[in-house]
Amino acid sequence: MDIDGTLTRKEAQYLTLVYRKQVEDCNRVTTTTVSRVLKVTPATVTESFQKLAKKNLVEYTPYYGIKLTERGTAEAQKLLRRHRLLETLFVKTMNYPPKKACNEASKIDYYCSEALANNICSTYNHPVVCPCKKEIYADYDCKHLKNDAVW
Amino acid sequence: MDIDGTLTRKEAQYLTLVYRKQVEDCNRVTTTTVSRVLKVTPATVTESFQKLAKKNLVEYTPYYGIKLTERGTAEAQKLLRRHRLLETLFVKTMNYPPKKACNEASKIDYYCSEALANNICSTYNHPVVCPCKKEIYADYDCKHLKNDAVW
DNA sequence: AAAAATATTTGGTTAAACCTAAATTTTTTC
DNA sequence: GAAAAAATTTAGGTTTAACCAAATATTTTT
DSSP states (O other): OOTTOOOOHHHHHHHHHHHIIIIISOOOOOHHHHHHHHTOOHHHHHHHHHHHHHTTSEEEETTTEEEEOHHHHHHHHHHHHHHHHHHHHHHHHHOOOHHHHHHHHHHHGGGSOHHHHHHHHHHTTOOSBOTTSOBOOOOHHHHHSOOOSOO | OOTTOOOOHHHHHHHHHHHIIIIISOOOOOHHHHHHHHTOOHHHHHHHHHHHHHTTSEEEETTTEEEEOHHHHHHHHHHHHHHHHHHHHHHHHHOOOHHHHHHHHHHHGGGSOHHHHHHHHHHTTOOSBOTTSOBOOOOHHHHHSOOOSOO
């Protein structure tokens, strides 16, 4: 309905999965691949791709494939940034092993606000990688502007 | 359907609201009160009370009122414990003001695991109150047993 | 080019969370 | 204590998300 509306949790999950496979792992993203990872039928994946396309996050050509748009890429990076900053928080404050930190982060990353992510980021001096060494995408506002999210 | 099934996010919200009004504030909980706080119609509140009753979390007598069961009380305390431990984490690590910490915690508390709550609890030496001085309900396992959630 | 594999479309289901309007029960007021 | 007002519940919806199976369409392999 709303062309550029916000993402649901599942849509966010599909989007970041596509991003990681496509951009970080340089693999082709097929309907079947995604359906196996998320344990849903291929039909469900197709439906999800269509929804992401309607929101201008991917370009979707039936039978051919899916490609992230600029907005889709930015959105995925934002989501992964939040995830990886949460991992960082858990490791730094409570000595979580990276894998456990990742599991915990996965449960809440979608619900975590940008402001919280930025505050974690500032607190730990804008880390460039998460505990498992994956990139934490820089956020201009967080790095360069005064962080007044807290006060 | 499932009599003792898990809570949805909204159900958790209704339950903790009832708990706070009834147990912490010693107020009578009416359909209208809840409907005003959550900005839904009274009919929706009734429906929610019925669902909580089906899951044995409250005793619900139509037109008369609602009363938390032992299970309902325990469940509400668990949820509030998680919320307040998250608040604690944000204040201790990032110097959040309590009110902001509360807002952030509200977004994620339902999705946060028991294990994470326990780890925060252990890390900060089992605090008995949250930053806004509300009770953090004790958890026997967390306080007395060796905490092996991390390793 | 036929068969096999992959992907999409069609036409559903289920569950959560809400609503309005009508009916019921309780409470208030005269 | 009966009538009116207020509160609550019931009945009968809607919407949206997320899934599915079966049929159809397309692409790839043999």
